[in-house]
Amino acid sequence: MADEFDLEKLDEDIEKDSKVEKRIKDLSEKVRLTSEERDEKDRLFKEQGIKTLELQGERDFFAGFADVVTTHPAAKDHKDEILAKVKNGYSIEDATFAVLGKAGKLGQPKPAPVENPAGGSAVTQHPTGEKPLSELSRDEKRAKLIEAEQRGDISMT
Numbered sequence: 001m002a003d004e005f006d007l008e009k010l011d012e013d014i015e016k017d018s019k020v021e022k023r024i025k026d027l028s029e030k031v032r033l034t035s036e037e038r039d040e041k042d043r044l045f046k047e048q049g050i051k052t053l054e055l056q057g058e059r060d061f062f063a064g065f066a067d068v069v070t071t072h073p074a075a076k077d078h079k080d081e082i083l084a085k086v087k088n089g090y091s092i093e094d095a096t097f098a099v100l101g102k103a104g105k106l107g108q109p110k111p112a113p114v115e116n117p118a119g120g121s122a123v124t125q126h127p128t129g130e131k132p133l134s135e136l137s138r139d140e141k142r143a144k145l146i147e148a149e150q151r152g153d154i155s156m157t
Helices: 002-071 073-087 092-103 138-151
Strands: none
């Protein structure tokens, strides 16, 4: 009987050991899964932060690009190249100078104003295709008056 008792006790010990081992394996699996989830969450958070910074950079670029186009009209043809330089750390002005300089479009002289070929001090008026005053309708005359008032040519007092 002593042999049987020992075998039963041995079976119980083995069963307890296997339950403990199973519990340890389950807990270690939970720890591994939790760690992977945390790492994935951190990775997604960093990616979202990077995307946000890129979008903010593009927004700032387009806000400042309008000012650059007014001083350098050729920049609108090279917008993508300038944006790429800005994403690499250039300021908008520096990127514009770099791209337009490389393209040979920086500092192009503006065309000289056309001189009056008629000569003299009086301005020669060329017909612009506008109707004479006698041919204008009432609404067209009113629109011309409002336009002249806005320009400051006439005032209504």
